[in-house]
Amino acid sequence: MASRLNPYISFSGDARQAMEFYKSVLGGDLRLSGYGEFGSEVPPGYDDKIMHGMLETSGGLTLMGADVPPGMEHKAGTNFAVSLSGDDADELRGYWEKLSAEGAVSVPLEKQMWGDVFGMCTDKFGITWMVNISEQV
Numbered sequence: 001m002a003s004r005l006n007p008y009i010s011f012s013g014d015a016r017q018a019m020e021f022y023k024s025v026l027g028g029d030l031r032l033s034g035y036g037e038f039g040s041e042v043p044p045g046y047d048d049k050i051m052h053g054m055l056e057t058s059g060g061l062t063l064m065g066a067d068v069p070p071g072m073e074h075k076a077g078t079n080f081a082v083s084l085s086g087d088d089a090d091e092l093r094g095y096w097e098k099l100s101a102e103g104a105v106s107v108p109l110e111k112q113m114w115g116d117v118f119g120m121c122t123d124k125f126g127i128t129w130m131v132n133i134s135e136q137v
Contacts, residue, residue, distance in 0.1 A: 001134065003086035003095075006062040008130055010081070012074040015050035015067040022065075028057035038113045043070040052114075081120070081128035089117070089133050096131045099123050111135075 011018055016032060023030040035051045036042040049067040056062050064083055068074040084095055096109050100121040109119030109131060117133040 001087050003084060003088055003091055004062060006064060006083050006085075008081045008083040009063070009065040010068045010072075010074060010079040011050075011065060012079075013049060013067055015053055015065050016048070019050070019053040019055060019063075019065050022063055023055055026055065026057050026061060026063070028055050028061070030055045033114075040113055046070065081130050083130045083132065085130075085132040085134065087134040092131055092133045096121070099129045099131070109133075 102124040107120040
């Protein structure tokens with residue numbers, strides 16, 4: 001899979017409804033994963049919350065979104081990030097190194113419970129980036 005760049009929107013508890021709405025507008029295939037689907041304990045009040053949602057259209061549009069995790073603040077107007085994802089580990093690690101340099105790392109680029117390598121940082125201009133390297137099976 002080639003690397004892709006797309007917006008990632010954070011929601012304050014209504015990610016499922018929002019992503020279903022965007023599907024009704026844009027069409028496509030919507031995949032939603034809840035907080036309890038990866039074998040970990042579900043935080044209190046998160047039984048029906050979305051940990052990751054992805055809408056892909058036949059026209060090549062991709063939109064991702066999720067409910068804000070416990071302990072993170074949801075602030076309307078700044079509730080988005082730019083996502084870089086794919087399976088070219090060298091390319092994506094290169095992007096990570098440049099984006100996180102002179103910035104702030106909030107989630108180190110490392111293996112996550114869903115099996116991929118993931119990291120999140122804010123670059124020196126204040127833009128939040130998510131990098132996800134898909135592990136090949």
